[in-house]
Amino acid sequence: MLKGLFTTLKIALEKPVTTQYPEQRRPVHTRFKGRHTLKRYENGLEKCIGCALCAAACPADAIFVEASENTDEERYSPGERYASTYEINMLRCIFCGFCEDSCPTEAIVLGDQYEMSFGDRHSSIYTKELLLEPVSGDAETTPQKTKPGEFTRSVPVMQDPQD
């Protein structure tokens, strides 16, 4: 019995293994697949070119993309086209990360956000406004007015992803 009590005492002095969730949060790992973000270039232009490759790849048919033409007066992304509508149905999404793999411009990235709850089905559809990350620094938001001939290439030169 003394041995049993000793164990109880020992465990009682240990640090608790649980986290008090809403107050304390466990940090996620770098490879974590959470809610998607649509990325921007440093100059504020959107990376997504509306090619809908992600929508075609998605095993759960969760993505809907509609593309429109870019003009130099109203430029959203480099190249000819941009995504005028970009919706992900978070109830359908299985967080496989295949959209991330299939995107030619690395526009869509699965981030570290895992707190997604909605009151009704309609709000499970995340629109472009929700997914698009804010512009960094003092860059101008889209649409931008750009010089003709500056952004003709839609897919940039890229390295292999590290993590």
Add this chain to the structure above:
Amino acid sequence: MTEAKKEKFIVPIGPQHPALKEPGNFEFTVDGEIVTDATVRLGFVHRGIEKACETRNYTQDMYLLERVCGICSHVHATAFVLGVEKLAGVQAPPRAEAIRVLAAELERIHSHLLWFGVAAHEAGFDTLFMYTWRDREVVMDILETLSGSRVHYSVNILGGVKIDIDQKLSDLIKKDMDFLEERTEHYMKVVTTDETFLGRTRGIGTLSRDRAKLLGAVGPTARASGVKRDVRVNAPYSGYKEFPVKMVIDQTGDLEARFVVRLKELYESYRLIREILEKIQPGEISTRIKRKIPEGEVISRVEAPRGELFYFIKSNGTEMPDRVKVRTPSLCNWGTITDVAVGHKLADMPMLLAGIDPCFSCNDRMVEIRSDSQPSQMMNWDGLRKYGIEYYK
């Protein structure tokens, strides 16, 4: 005769257990406390995954099939990918094969620890349940660091794997393996020496070797009865050719043997993971594979934590498979329940069911006790569990 018939109760268990991957409805006919007959009904949660596969291309199917089960997701993807690679005549690079095995063994650890906790819970040993699940968190954490998800890892791609391991990760895994090994040592002691626990497991649900063979039991359930059945050893696939495993066999065939076999398999997994991390060769982790898979049929078998997982894939030369057939290991083991249940007490049923590891995480199942003379008595799963615990007090 009629009097005797009135004594007979039929106790249906299920089919509502939303957390189980294959909800089954059991009907136990009881004579007093002793079970005299048992039947099983399946097919309550049919999600149409096999059919859905026919309308998607091979890569998409892999992600979809990974979601057949929430616990052994990696093995499903591996079985499918291996089959498709065989059809396409592509061989994944050795490093990719090793990483597949690594993920599979990590998954086995997580699955066995999960099962161990649940089985302890069914026995009314909740302290053990808390401990195992705490330790399981360690392996879940490794899996998240490795793949980015705690449940559906998506490690595979057609022709290789998506993720790579580096020195930092491998050191972390090794450290955690040491910790888990120490803990498993402790659990082994509990399982083989604890009086209360042995009362629920020793000599209960004995499945003889011949019966196990006849009923087609697979995985740890079969191995606990002395049947040499392990796809990793019998027909090594993927990285298991390079990193062989030892088969864990027990001749007793009772519930205790099923605990011991699974725990011993954990040691084997720890050893294998260390070996892979030591010996893994640098190199490519994927090769190219064409979108269109040549016409043909293929069978692919892998060893899931619960037993042999079987895939049949038929290709018609397009981007989409013509037919995908999945046979999960739990299905094979249901039969053993109906066999060994006969002659046991109703109070043993929760443990017997948990003994085959049918992803038992749900407690809200309904149990109906029927008899000719009395109106139906309803009992939920929790009630049955408590009944078992009270009985053995």
